[in-house]
Amino acid sequence: MLDVSRVQKELADCNKDKAISGVSIDLHGGDGDLSHLAGTISGPVGTPYEGGTFRIDVRLPSGYPFEPPKMQFVTKVWHPNISSQNGAICLDILKDQWSPALTLKTALLSLQALLSAPEPDDPQDAVVAQQYLRDYPMFVATARYWTETFAKRASVGIEEKVQKLVEMGFPEALVRSTLDSVNGDENMALEKLCSG
Amino acid sequence: MAEEEDYASSSDMEEEDMSGFYLSDREEDVLEETVLQGLESQCEEDCHWSVSSVITKESLLAAQKEDLRKVMELLALSEQHARTLLIYYRWDVERIFELLEQKGKERLFSEAGVTIIDKNRATDLLNSSQSVNCNICFEDVSQNAVTEMDCGHSYCNDCWTEHFIVKINDGQSRRIRCMAPKCNAVCDEAIVRTLVSARHPDIADRFDRFLLESYIEDNNKVKWCPSIPHCGNAIRVEGDICCEVECTCGIQFCFSCLSEAHSPCSCQMWELWTKKCQDESETVNWMTVNTKPCPKCHKPVEKNGGCNLVACICGQAFCWLCGGATGRDHTWSNIAGHSCGRFKEDIAKRTERARRDLYRYMHYHNRYKAHTDSLNQESNLKESIQEKISVSESKQSKIKDYSWVTNGLYRLFRSRRVLSYSYPFAFYMFGDELFKDEMTPQERDLKQNLFEDQQQQLEANVEKLSMFLEKEFQTFSDDEVMHTMSHVINLSDVVDKLCKQMYQCIENELLYPLQRATHNIAPYKSKGLERATELSVCWDSDQSLRSMKNNNEGSCARWDLTVNVNGRHSGSRFPGSSSSDESGCSSSTRKRPRRDVAGGAAPFDLNMPPEVIDNGRY
The missing domain is CATH 3.10.110.10 (Ubiquitin Conjugating Enzyme)
Structure with a gap:
């Protein structure tokens, strides 16, 4: 195990x-x-x-x-x-x-x-x-x-992603740290944010 | 006996008359001369020798004790360290001693993963009540749940156990390394055994078995008997490992490649040959060149003449050039409504070549097959001959000894085998596949003639021997029996000599001059294949396992166990192992010339006329 x-x-x-x-x-x-x-x-x-x-x-x-x-x-x-x-x-x-x-x-x-x-x-x-x-x-x-x-693609346009997720109603600080942790992958960040 | 005197008196005769081509209508004294030569040539032994013994499940431990003991004594090691060393160096004790000279003890040990514990270090153990952090599971564990290996790395027992189990299940029992990164040390087998058996006794048993079987698996001189179903035995060969042996289960095999005994073919030749026979690749080859599949029924169709419109027996017509189905309306130059860009290759040349190759293969294969078949038929002779012998023996006659018949029969089997395998040998020796660039065509022709002359002689004499052995000698008069006997004895001898000559010719004339030829051929043995004898041991396997388990570190004194090695256990050829001479294990049989050993093993002496053996002159 x-x-x-x-x-x-x-x-x-x-x-x-x-x-x-x-x-x-x-x-x-x-x-x-x-x-x-x-x-x-x-x-x-x-x-x-x-x-x-x-x-x-x-x-x-x-x-x-x-x-x-x-x-x-x-x-x-x-x-x-x-x-x-x-x-x-x-x-x-x-x-x-x-x-x-x-x-x-x-x-x-x-x-x-x-x-x-x-x-x-x-x-x-x-x-x-x-x-x-x-x-x-x-x-x-x-x-x-x-x-x-x-x-490097992930880091390009990170601000747009932050904005997009913030618009969905997540707090900016959390969005930034989550995006950071999944290396800027927008979909994974969203998944993570949703699962809490 | 008159004959015996003849043998003795003619001892000064020369061996120059080696034509070997024995003619049955020669004078009697010539016959006797040939018999005599047989006796003399008997004295020269081949320079190749090998002694083989059978290792059973029961004797497996005993078989390796000798090697272990030597290493333990000379390097002052515990049994488990000796084992680790031997496993790493593939049980080659001589190599270990060689490397000891070259590299020194330290490197020899460290490369194999043997670490000798530094006794001083062991004293600064921490207080057992203190807890330590295990570097694997990151848990705090009490000091007494932690084990330190000889290399100085310590982890908690749970982690060790888990590690051992993973490695054992992974088939790596023989070299379980320490868990520390880049640490090459092999774990103490006693610790592995103790920790694993506490949780999984079955896995611990497997670990023990793997260790024991390393002697077979990691050893160039020991191999599993290839019998199917497996007889459970392994064979150990000492001396030249390029040889053919017979297991006590009866199977005869080539020790190098484990397939059936195939000399004078080399292993590589035999592998190619069996493959070739299996897929009949020549036939396939010929068919691809000479036939085309019918577009309708897909049978291969050969064009036997005429124009390019070919009709299959199924009725379908097709274009020979492109293989496409067509109608039947055609002229010599074209087929109605059909046109294919005709690209003509040198088909004729390819066909010619394929045909030649096929015929060549068929030539050798037919003869190989014929002799193999004869051998099979002749094995039936064994029983009928036994009957004939018992009939003859019950007759009122002055001839009482019929061992010449059985001896002759065994000689027939032996030479028949040689003969049949000599054909695949010739196929590759003089073919293009293996040695094309190594000989000029002239050289090749020369060699081929030389070899074929010998082969023909052998063949003629083998057939003649076969003929005499099939005679209904039980109905003969005494004179006729005597006549047949002398023929059988002489032919046996001639045949044996011819076999020997053929092997010599192969070694010295054919293969030796070739630069790149790495074809080792198991030497010819007059007496037949080496029969492996069993190592007999005075304990049962359970006991032996137990002794292994009880074997604690540093206990080198397990050697008092009685091991009777049947006089075959000749780890004695050790230049540096004089100290082992006191073991008493096999010292009495040491330095015994090999012939005695081999002679004792064979039930028939195939070369000797029975009278000679009876008179104790051997």
Whole structure:
């Protein structure tokens, strides 16, 4: 059975310093299901991913933390170890190197580290890895373009979304924090606001 | 006996006459000469040797004790650490000692996940009343509900248990690592056993079984017998693991690839061959090139002449060039109302090639099949011959010993097998599939001639042997029986020699000069396949399991258990393991030449004329 109390503690612990760490994690849906979470990581400074916010779909198997969490990028990202098609991640600690002493936060931090330090020799996406090795400037340009296109859209026009939700009758402060927590996804924010 | 004297007196004869092509109408003294040569060549043993033993469920623990003991003694380890080390290095004790030299103890241990507890550290344990925070479940637990592994990482017992269960269910019993990130240490098997059995005794039992079976699963020298339904045995081979063995359940198999014994075919050749025979890919190949499916009934249709309008037996006419259905109204150059952009490839060439390949395959397959069938038929001979023997023995005659018949029969079976497998071997040896780039056509022709000469000789003599063995000797006069006997004995010997020669030719003339050939061929054994003998142990499996469970850390003294290894347990070939000589386990049988062992195992000595054996000259 899923260790509920540990997951709850992890959530609290992870979000305590999210401004500093750049990673956060929340429930995916409003139904209180602890086995389906949504993580975010901010693109590391000095990389083509800088300024982007990347959403990660996190599913906890029933054996968690003795089995590794299943993580997948929801935000499209151009990276040798992340599938450009479906966001699947190639990272050892999510597979055989997982240890029950690792946490969701450390896993997300590892993903963030992976963004700064790709390992093209052990690729998930062969096309990206090829480009990384053969035409690095092109790789950087593509990765940056993808970051601009897919990882920043949420923040564009955030004011419009706030206004829209405020007009529906929710208090502005709550709207802003909710939008923030779901990374600017309007529909998810609405869902969350409605479920209270 | 007169014959015996002949053997003795002619001992100075040379072995040069190796034509081996035995003709039944030669003079008698020539026959005897051949017999003699057989005796002499008997003395030379193959450089390949392997000894095999059967490991049953009951003897599994005993079988690995020797290896464990060696590692424990030489590295001063507890049994469980020795086991961890052996599992990691695939039960290759020699390799462990080699690596010990190269890497040193520390690296050897740490790579395998063995951590030796630092006794000093253990003293600064906290007061047991104090509670600590477990780093996995984030709960505060009392100190006595926490377990520390040898590597120094401690977590609460519940978390450990959960971790062990997940790993065991995941099939990773043999290497359950510590829970700390990047910690390579393998968990103490006693702790795993204790914690898991408190909650799930069945899983703990499984854990024990997995550990025990590691000796088979993670060991190049031990393999499960491939019998179906499974006989429950495993076979251990010492020496050259490229060999063919026979399990006590009766099945004979190739130890390398676990399929039926197939030498002189290499494993790769045999795999290709069985696959080829199975899907008859040559036939399919020929059909794709030479036939087209009828557009109506889809039967393959071959064009046997005429123009491009082809009529199927179902009545449908179609265009041979594009395969499309047409009407029957046509001329030599076109079909009414039909036109397909005709793109002609060199169909003729392709057809020619496919046909040649098919005929070639059929040639080898037919002969392979013929000998396999003969072998099957001849196995029926076994019973009828037994009857004939008992009839003969009850007769009033001066010939009392009929073991030459059974010996001859076993020789026939043995050589028949060699003969039948020599055809798939030749198919690949001289075909394009494996060695095309390794030989020039001239070289290949040369080799092929050489090999085929030997094969033909063998074949002729095997058939002749078969013929003599099928004779109704129980109705013969004494003279006729003597005549048949000498033929059978001589032919047996010639056939054995020819088999040996063929294997030598394969090794030295055919395969050896090839650069990239990695075809290991199980050596020929005159006496037939190595029969694995059972390791006999004086305890039952329950006991052995119990002893394993009771085995606490540091208790190296479990070795007083009596293990009778039947004189086969030869972990003795250890350069550095002189200290193990005192074990008394198998020291009396050590350094025994292999022939004794093998001779004891085989019920028939296939090479010896019975008189010789009877007179104790062997």
